[in-house]
Amino acid sequence: MFEGAKQDAQEAQLSHSQGFLSQAARSIAMRVSAAGLTFGMALVVARALGDRGLFGEYSLAIFWMNILAIVAKLGFDTASLRFIAQYRAGGEDALVRGYDVTARRWTFGMSLVMSAVMLMGTLLLRSMLSEGVFWCLTIASALLPVIVGIQLREAGLLAFGRVMFGQTSGVLMPLILIALVLSLPLLTQQRLSPPLVVGLQLVSAVITLTFVDWMNRRTFAEVTEVEQPEVRTREWLHVAVPILLVQFLNLVQHQSGIGLCGALLDKEAAGLFSAVVRVAGVLFLGLQAINMIAAPTIASLYHSGRQAELERFVKTCSLASGGFAFAFMLVMILFGRTVLGIFGDQYVEGFVPMMVMIAGLSLAAAAGPVTQFLLMTGHQWDCIKVFSVNVVVCLAAAIVVIPTYGVLGAAVIAAFARLSSCASMVLLIKRKHNLWCIAGWPTDSTKAPTRPTEPATPQRAAA
Incomplete structure (x- = not known):
């Protein structure tokens, strides 16, 4: 009997490992595709701008936007992987709905604050910045709330086990930006500038947010009917x-x-x-x-x-x-x-x-x-x-x-x-x-x- 139980345990562990590796393979495949497109996006932008200094202006603006976006999310995106999965396992739809509503409100408000901080800092330092860096940072301040909205909604999709759709921005946004960066010079017969590239990234981000938000609402449809969300802010x-x-x-x-x-x-x-x-x-x-x-x-x-x-x-x-x-x-x-x-x-x-x-x-x-x-x-x-x-x-x-x-x-x-x-x-x-x-x-x-591990209180x- 003991040997049979031991064999069952080994088979269960093997099945668990195989299931994990299968999920990992799909996730890695999606990530590889996203990374290839992101790398291609950076390559297309660098070639379109031509000069390494111009690419530096674009990169600096995106870097500072990413720093402030981390603050604007308040950690709600990563925390959702823990809380939403936990509440779904317990059948606590009111808490799932409450967490989603709370996370959206807090991150949206904080993203507006961080966007204003970035814009004000750019205006205060204008005399120290080149014209290109100034406009890149200004446009990036408008990009910040959109990026935060995308990442929060994707985290919700991941918490529901929608691994592929939870990585949409890594594929869709680079594809749109590459198409815009390649097509616009052909239409205008002019070389792109760093601020214009940041503006095109804003356009691609808005389109991506629209799609991700639609997927997020479909995924959360089963809990949106809850009359009274439970909130534990x-x-x-x-x-x-x-x-x-x-x-x-x-x-x-x-x-x-x-x-x-x-x-x-x-x-x-x-x-x-x-x-x-x-x-x-x-x-x-x-x-x-x-x-x-x-x-x-x-x-x-x-x-x-x-x-x-x-x-x-x-x-x-x-x-x-x-x-x-x-x-x-x-x-x-x-x-x-x-x-x-x-x-x-x-x-x-x-x-x-x-x-x-x-x-x-x-x-x-x-x-x-x-x-x-x-x-x-x-x-x-x-x-x-x-x-x-x-x-x-x-x-x-x-x-x-x-x-x-x-x-x-x-x-x-x-x-x-x-x-x-x-x-x-x-x-x-x-x-x-x-x-x-x-x-x-x-x-x-x-x-x-x-x-021995004590039970979790x-x-x-x-x-």
Whole structure:
């Protein structure tokens, strides 16, 4: 009887792993398509603008818009992966509806505030900005609320298990922008300017938001009939705000190089580093795709005390993301110069900084979804501590390193930031949960020693 139960457990785990890998494969396929289009969009924009400095103006505006968009979302997008899935599993439609309404209201209001802050800051600094940067930032301030609306609605689709539609913007928006950027010069017989490209991105974002909002309303139709939504704003903010801090610090830590190159060097350096970041960032496709479907599973296994299965699951995630990253690194070693050359001959000099960044990021990718692991197990404040220390150290180092070593120095700082934060979180997970969240072949969890895990109390689940 015991052997039969053991065999059933092994078959269940195998089925679970196969199901996860199947979902991951579909998600990765969607992400690869989105990344290819996003890369193509950056390539088309860079070629259309022609000059590296003009591409730098466009990149700086999008960078600052993304920073403020993180703040405007208040963490509600990531928190929805936790709360909506939890409430749906419990059949609590009133809470699902209440969370959706609350998240929309708070993020819309905050996005208007951040848009106003961006616009006012641009006006105050106008004398210090070039004409192109000024208008790029001005138009990007109008783009900000649209991007926030798209990302919040896509998070809701992901929480409902609509993985493909939850990544619509990564495919639809680049397609529309590429079509506009290629067709407009043919119609006007004039070269595009950076502010005009940002304006075209605003048009593509509005069209994308219209489609995503329609899909979101169809998906939420089953809960929109609830007469009285149940609202727990304080509880939701208690979880969402720390997630906001994690997202903000993570973005500052890994993408501040564009802004620092623009501030400490020049807009041409910012344009070169932006191209390097866009190419190097593709290697996290595997990790991002896995995170989308891994987070709810991590939370479920952890709160049910299934320690051995949890370790097996995170090792599978780490192995998948690490394998993808090292395969990407090999491809870039062989074809990296060619890829950068597609942006233009002036971008080829970014090959060495790109490979430095890719080498560090590939090692970090082998740690798998460490940030999601800590967020889903109630350790968001530990994430904040790790990222806070890293941001302070890396920004201090960047002020010295970037003026001396240029774009190469920015790449070294970016690689170190990612690697050190992932290493810190791996050690943190080992200390708190006695498991290694690193790439490795998952062992048979039926033979693995389990560590007693106390049942999750309501307070712990809310944390």
